[in-house]
Amino acid sequence: MTALRSYGDPCGIARALDVIGERWALLIVRELLFGPKRFTDLREALTGVSPNVVSQRLRELVAAGVVGRRKEGGRVYELTPWGLDLHPVLVALGKWGARSPARPKGRLSADALMVALESTFVPAQAADLRATYELRLGHRRFSVEVDRGAIAIGSGAPRRPDAVVATDPGTLRRLVFGDRRLAGAPVDVRGDSRLARRLFRVFARPRPAEA
Amino acid sequence: MTALRSYGDPCGIARALDVIGERWALLIVRELLFGPKRFTDLREALTGVSPNVVSQRLRELVAAGVVGRRKEGGRVYELTPWGLDLHPVLVALGKWGARSPARPKGRLSADALMVALESTFVPAQAADLRATYELRLGHRRFSVEVDRGAIAIGSGAPRRPDAVVATDPGTLRRLVFGDRRLAGAPVDVRGDSRLARRLFRVFARPRPAEA
DNA sequence: CGGTATCCAAGCCGATACTG
DNA sequence: CAGTATCGGCTTGGATACCG
Secondary structure (H helix, E strand, O other): OOOOOOOOOHHHHHHHHHHHHHOOHHHHHHHHHHEEEEEEEEHHHHOOOOOOHHHHHHHHHHOOOOEEEEOOOOOEEEEEHHHHEEEEEEEHHHHHHHOOOOOOOOOOHHHHHHHHHHHHOOOOHHHOOOOEEEEEEEEEEEEEEEEEEEEEEEEOOOOOOOOEEEEEEHHHHHHHHHOOOOOOOOOOEOOOEEEEEEHHOOOOOOOOOOO | OOOOOOOOOOHHHHHHHHHHHOOOOOHHHHOOOOOOHHHHHHHHHOOOHHHHHHHHHHHHHHHHEEEEEEEOOEEEEEOHHHHHOOOHHHHHHHHHHOOOOOOOOOOOHHHHHHHHHHHEEHHHHHHHOEEEEEEEEEEEEEEEEEEEOEEEEEEOOOOOOOOEEOOHHHHHHHHHHHHOOOOOOOOOEEEOOOHHHHOOOOOOOOOOOOO
8 A cells, every 4th residue: 555656757758667667567557458357467477576566556547547448258458549649658668678788588579579679670671561570479469551661460260360379478579680591490381471471571680879 | 898788589670779868869860960069068958867778778788889989178068970860760659759749848858849749740831931940948959941842950050040039948849739828929030030930830730649 | 976885774675474 | 267465584665974
């Protein structure tokens, strides 16, 4: 029952930080960007966080109007419209952070990877591409629509994907940001595999800012 | 000599937070957006922060490559190119935070106000406006250039401003976001006062997200 | 001016245990 | 499944005092 501490600063940035500046808060928001999740899903996506802390952050975010709770076969948490407006902010922040010289090793959550794709999408590299993809990462399904310079990622499988890529976040990450060879990778590609390979090239590998 | 704690998450957002997620860090960046500052300037702009914390944050930000230190008649801190790339992120975050239902009362720093202007600028409301302003807030000088749908704010006075507005941050804030009457306000307007008044109308008053 | 030293309180981590 | 309760240990933040 902690009263959340405020900067007491009327600036918009400070007020934003009053709401989403506490530790783990923004990562919880990240995990909710593409759809509702349960408490347990959040816990396992955010490795190393105590249930205690998740619980408190959720309470604060709900109180602030960023997150809502619903009952849908158990409780689920989801972003409010205002919370959803953090999406572009997180994409921009992720784009900036991807250039950090520090590179922690660890697992990437499926949702974090999706934000990373949005952050690194290069419109010019997709100027002549128009395709719909289904990404399967574990039990999660995402739709990725590339439409000549624009990208839209949503949760849930698209109706008629041109290609389906099934793998795990780590492998997809490598295929997009690292070594792009498909051979031998634990990936299952169906549909138009040329288009699938094309997808891996519309994202830029972030270049670290020089120290 | 604290090793900064990391989320240990390779996601760009988490890596960004590793660098600028600690308390006060982003507000220090905000204060440096429009130019270098001294330790003491930072202390007084950020009301309620201990010198202790400013010192530690600066050390961390310097170590991370966000801030640089120079000697220029005393030490000054300034954003590195990478740090400067946080500018659009902060503008977006400020835009979001300005809609928070919570409204702390307190003083607005001059730099915070400048970011607020950028955050709330409405291109459509300036479609037919082209003017250069000088804003004087205490001893600080800023240039504001509005060029038909675009705004650019810089520190330091412009060469040939169309209008000069001298006041304090609180008053300017009211003139822009609140009651726009000039009468009786502690403001000194010189040059084209019609253009000056016009400036107050190219920004939107943020509407709070419904709780 | 530009910080460091010290101390205290609060918060987070991590584990574990427990409940509706 | 979805959390709350509690506890120890440690880390941070906040306040004040102080020093080159």
